[in-house]
Amino acid sequence: xxxxxxxxxxxxxxxxxxxxxxxxxxxxxxxxxxxxxxxxxxxxxxxxxxxxxxxxxxxxxxxxxxxxxxxxxxxxxxxxxxxxxxxxxxxxxxxxxxxxxxxxxxxxxxxxxxxxxxxxxxxxxxxxxxxxxxxxxxxxxxxxxxxxxxxxxxxxxxxxxxxxxxxxxxxxxxxxxxxxxxxxxxxxxxxxxxxxxxxxxxxxxxxxxxxxxxxxxxxxxxxxxxxxxxxxxxxxxxxxxxxxxxxxxxxxxxxxxxxxxxxxxxxxxxxxxxxxxxxxxxxxxxxxxxxxxxxxxxxxxxx
Amino acid sequence: xxxxxxxxxxxxxxxxxxxxxxxxxxxxxxxxxxxxxxxxxxxxxxxxxxxxxxxxxxxxxxxxxxxxxxxxxxxxxxxxxxxxxxxxxxxxxxxxxxxxxxxxxxxxxxxxxxxxxxxxxxxxxxxxxxxxxxxxxxxxxxxxxxxxxxxxxxxxxxxxxxxxxxxxxxxxxxxxxxxxxxxxxxxxxxxxxxxxxxxxxxxxxxxxxxxxxxxxxxxxxxxxxxxxxxxxxxxxxxxxxxxxxxxxxxxxxxxxxxxxxxxxxxxxxxxxxxxxxxxxxxxxxxxxxxxxxxxxxxxxxxxxxxxxxxxxxxxxxxxxxxxxxxxxxxxxxxxxxxxxxxxxxxxxxxxxxxxxxxxxxxxxxxxxxxxxxxxxxxxxxxxxxxxxxxxxxxxxxxxxxxxxxxxxxxxxxxxxxxxxxxxxxxxxxxx
Numbered sequence: 001x002x003x004x005x006x007x008x009x010x011x012x013x014x015x016x017x018x019x020x021x022x023x024x025x026x027x028x029x030x031x032x033x034x035x036x037x038x039x040x041x042x043x044x045x046x047x048x049x050x051x052x053x054x055x056x057x058x059x060x061x062x063x064x065x066x067x068x069x070x071x072x073x074x075x076x077x078x079x080x081x082x083x084x085x086x087x088x089x090x091x092x093x094x095x096x097x098x099x100x101x102x103x104x105x106x107x108x109x110x111x112x113x114x115x116x117x118x119x120x121x122x123x124x125x126x127x128x129x130x131x132x133x134x135x136x137x138x139x140x141x142x143x144x145x146x147x148x149x150x151x152x153x154x155x156x157x158x159x160x161x162x163x164x165x166x167x168x169x170x171x172x173x174x175x176x177x178x179x180x181x182x183x184x185x186x187x188x189x190x191x192x193x194x195x196x197x198x199x200x201x202x203x204x205x206x207x208x209x210x211x212x213x214x215x216x217x218x219x220x221x222x223x224x225x226x227x228x229x230x231x232x233x234x235x236x237x238x239x240x241x242x243x244x245x246x247x248x249x250x251x252x253x254x255x256x257x258x259x260x261x262x263x264x265x266x267x268x269x270x271x272x273x274x275x276x277x278x279x280x281x282x283x284x285x286x287x288x289x290x291x292x293x294x295x296x297x298x299x300x301x302x303x
Numbered sequence: 304x305x306x307x308x309x310x311x312x313x314x315x316x317x318x319x320x321x322x323x324x325x326x327x328x329x330x331x332x333x334x335x336x337x338x339x340x341x342x343x344x345x346x347x348x349x350x351x352x353x354x355x356x357x358x359x360x361x362x363x364x365x366x367x368x369x370x371x372x373x374x375x376x377x378x379x380x381x382x383x384x385x386x387x388x389x390x391x392x393x394x395x396x397x398x399x400x401x402x403x404x405x406x407x408x409x410x411x412x413x414x415x416x417x418x419x420x421x422x423x424x425x426x427x428x429x430x431x432x433x434x435x436x437x438x439x440x441x442x443x444x445x446x447x448x449x450x451x452x453x454x455x456x457x458x459x460x461x462x463x464x465x466x467x468x469x470x471x472x473x474x475x476x477x478x479x480x481x482x483x484x485x486x487x488x489x490x491x492x493x494x495x496x497x498x499x500x501x502x503x504x505x506x507x508x509x510x511x512x513x514x515x516x517x518x519x520x521x522x523x524x525x526x527x528x529x530x531x532x533x534x535x536x537x538x539x540x541x542x543x544x545x546x547x548x549x550x551x552x553x554x555x556x557x558x559x560x561x562x563x564x565x566x567x568x569x570x571x572x573x574x575x576x577x578x579x580x581x582x583x584x585x586x587x588x589x590x591x592x593x594x595x596x597x598x599x600x601x602x603x604x605x606x607x608x609x610x611x612x613x614x615x616x617x618x619x620x621x622x623x624x625x626x627x628x629x630x631x632x633x634x635x636x637x638x639x640x641x642x643x644x645x646x647x648x649x650x651x652x653x654x655x656x657x658x659x660x661x662x663x664x665x666x667x668x669x670x671x672x673x674x675x676x677x678x679x680x681x682x683x684x685x686x687x688x689x690x691x692x693x694x695x696x697x698x699x700x701x702x703x704x705x706x707x708x709x710x711x712x713x714x715x716x717x718x719x720x721x722x723x724x725x726x727x728x729x730x731x732x733x734x
Contacts, residue, residue: 059382060407061621062438081698147567163502163559253702268379270694271407272731 052277059271072278082279084254085262086286088169092258093238096176101230103177104184109214111185112192122189129182137246140175144247163252172247172256179243180236184229191225192218227298231291238287259283333363334625336632339370339391341377341615344585347648354641358632365628367393385409390620392629398432398448398613398687405435405445406690411619411626412443421447421634429654431683432614446616449637450651452580453602453610453677454510455670456482457587460596462489462575473676476601476608479514479542486552489575498557498565498574499543504704505696506613507578509686512539514605518685519721527733528689530725532718538605540707541714548710558708570595581674585650588669599670602677610677611684614654652678691732699724 053072057065076082111122128136143151144161152158161171199217208216219226241260244250250257250265257265259279267276342351348371355369370391372380378400384390390409404410422430429448437443463470468485471477477485486496501507509519517536522528546553554574557565562579563586569577570591577583587597602608617637619629635641639657643664646653652675653659664675686692700721707717 059386060409060438062406062408160559253705254698265697268382271382271403
């Protein structure tokens with residue numbers, strides 16, 4: 001334990017930043033080129049989006065935008081479609097994150113073993129990462145195709161995977177897990193490799209089996225990595241758009257309408273920009289709340 | 304010194320910015336207009352491109368750039384390009400989409416700008432499908448309607464002949480009652496009389512509901528539109544439901560299919576009849592196995608044979624810098640003889656009277672005579688004028704009708720959903 005505890009200390013001894021005076025101004029000047037794009041392309045649109053959430057902005061040249069205060073948020077809370085979409089979003093984000101984590105952990109443990117062709121296998125595991133979400137969506141649409149898909153021909157079934165009211169969401173979740181596995185696997189693999197060998201040697205002397213080694217050494221050592229990657233995965237997943245848009249466009253009957261798809265429809269299909277912005281803000285709040293609670297608990301348990 | 308260089312550079316940038324803002328002013332300069340087409344069938348794309356080429360050769364001063372769009376995402380794409388202020392000049396779309404665009408001021412009102420010849424060649428009912436409120440209390444014409452779709456029935460000739468049923472003609476079509484009887488007669492063993500592909504049930508049901516006078520929407524004196532599901536609206540719903548679950552003459556497994564999906568089963572004799580849009584004939588011609596004989600049957604008759612019509616349209620963007628040139632191009636593109644080419648390419652019905660009289664449109668081959676005759680039943684679909692119809696359709700009506708046809712909810716429950724939840728949706732647009 002002491003070995004790993006060393007490292008943060010070394011990095012956590014920064015030089016005291018010298019604020020104020022000429023040096024501060026110079027530092028600001030040097031930061032400016034990097035700061036401008038951030039302000040223009042990131043902070044600006046963000047603030048504009050938050051502003052829109054309090055207006056009744058609609059698409060069209062005839063529409064007059066006026067400030068409506070919190071009424072959008074009121075509408076949102078009483079909108080059954082939003083809650084349905086929110087529920088689907090949570091099912092999606094939680095199940096994809098959890099299952100993805102479990103599958104990736106298994107894969108990472110496997111790839112960490114001294115196998116033959118390990119390098120090749122590691123490259124193979126990365127393949128989904130190299131594909132854009134749209135291509136993944138198209139590819140899986142072919143897999144799930146009711147007549148020409150390989151899934152039905154392999155199973156000998158005649159299921160319309162993406163159009164069945166009860167199967168569509170699980171089918172999409174499977175694709176979500178597949179898509180996100182490489183990132184999670186790489187991060188976990190890196191975490192596994194930084195677990196000091198001495199620890200394993202020490203417990204082996206004590207006569208611990210495989211399971212105990214995993215439970216008492218690997219997992220605790222991986223903990224910071226696991227917390228980081230699962231929280232990142234959760235944010236990525238709840239904000240997922242492209243993949244599901246290509247796969248189902250939110251169908252059938254809204255069974256796979258994730259919150260972001262809902263917001264997209266509100267904005268670009270029905271033209272309610274203000275309401276869509278409200279949705280975006282609401283999701284940001286939810287993500288912050290969930291992450292905050294999760295990280296806080298993890299931190300507390302760790303310390 | 305350095306200051307001056309910076310200033311000069313800044314001015315240059317400004318000047319360049321201004322330069323690109325002002326459109327080519329000189330009247331003799333050739334202009335380029337962008338034409339976004341949604342043609343997707345091979346023959347149709349060929350016809351579109353050929354007409355554009357023809358025009359470009361004859362009009363060196365007004366060059367048309369062909370842009371390929373797609374029905375799948377055209378409305379999202381157009382909203383973004385309208386908002387960004389850089390839409391195509393000539394826009395191909397369909398009339399349900401125009402309603403929203405018109406009221407938001409994206410499209411040019413061409414009411415007083417349509418050349419007389421073009422205006423006279425297209426009958427008033429078709430113009431009605433492109434006449435909408437401008438969002439400021441007025442009415443305008445927001446496109447030129449050119450292709451229309453009617454619902455017909457494609458039948459397996461051998462099976463119909465074997466059952467010895469009367470073959471209907473446009474002058475004496477089947478009634479819905481007759482259709483139900485015949486479907487039962489054609490249901491034998493594994494084979495069903497009919498397949499209703501109901502993946503997107505809303506437009507189909509709403510268009511057919513007019514057979515019994517069902518409009519689904521009503522507008523009160525104050526101009527407020529609400530959903531209505533009364534006895535007239537229930538007729539077609541109930542009849543299709545009966546075929547599925549009472550007569551068992553319609554294949555329930557076809558319910559989840561899109562329009563073209565039942566075709567393989569149709570060729571195999573699994574269903575004898577297939578209600579479909581006239582355009583589906585193209586796929587039957589191309590894909591049907593050799594020796595497969597089929598026939599186009601005219602639309603059914605309820606109280607009347609009226610069907611709701613929507614049109615494919617060409618519109619001019621309000622932001623277009625060359626509205627006159629765009630209209631000139633549209634008038635050429637949609638003249639009688641060109642509409643014949645476009646209609647043949649898309650296997651749809653031309654709005655042009657001249658085109659409808661063309662021999663190519665009235666031959667018996669591939670059911671063109673029956674298809675063209677069905678055009679007289681087309682009236683403007685009531686839902687076209689409903690603001691918020693798109694949201695009602697995708698959020699309320701599609702799931703409700705799918706559940707009803709799958710026999711998961713009763714007709715009363717369906718009606719209640721359509722009305723209660725529907726009115727809530729429309730409320731947003733009435734504000």
